[in-house]
Amino acid sequence: NAGVMQNPRHLVRRRGQEARLRCSPMKGHSHVYWYRQLPEEGLKFMVYLQKENIIDESGMPKERFSAEFPKEGPSILRIQQVVRGDSAAYFCASSPGLAGANEQFFGPGTRLTVL
């Protein structure tokens, strides 16, 4: 059973470009979470999605960031008009149900560098 998959593993963008990060949850998991890890910091929650629904986006910046988890295909975290401060590692996690009772399984992350 493959784990959580994220691609690309590394992404380089110039300021003003768009970044698209993809996450395929573990088989059978319908809950996806995105976290951001800034250099030398812990992970910070961004958004929690179920299929076709955003459940909690309290950690998402108000502008330029969006996320989706369509009925088919991976979850996408989209960052428009990237700035240097967006440089970070972005981790996706999935769980089979309510994560309070089930652990979240993390992907290897996408490391975004904004030039």
Next chain:
Amino acid sequence: AQSVTQPDIHITVSEGASLELRCNYSYGATPYLFWYVQSPGQGLQLLLKYFSGDTLVQGIKGFEAEFKRSQSSFNLRKPSVHWSDAAEYFCAVGAVGSGNKLVFGAGTILRVKS
């Protein structure tokens, strides 16, 4: 709101020595508690978790952690550290009803001296 404090940013121990990494949390109800390990450039691997029941939980790689409600702590321990344990360790708290998100501490970097 939940919060997690890992007071030690860096810890260095000799190989074979015992290890304790501290974690304090703030949450109004019984939390779900986790310890994750992250090797450089890698994702997070779950070491152990506490949901309920026995307050001493065993995890992978010889780690254990003890939940102490009175101290709001969930310290991670290992009786004998191996060089391969060098990594960054994150304590996290989760709770149903808060969006099921995990709140992480800032992490503790463990260095192992040979």
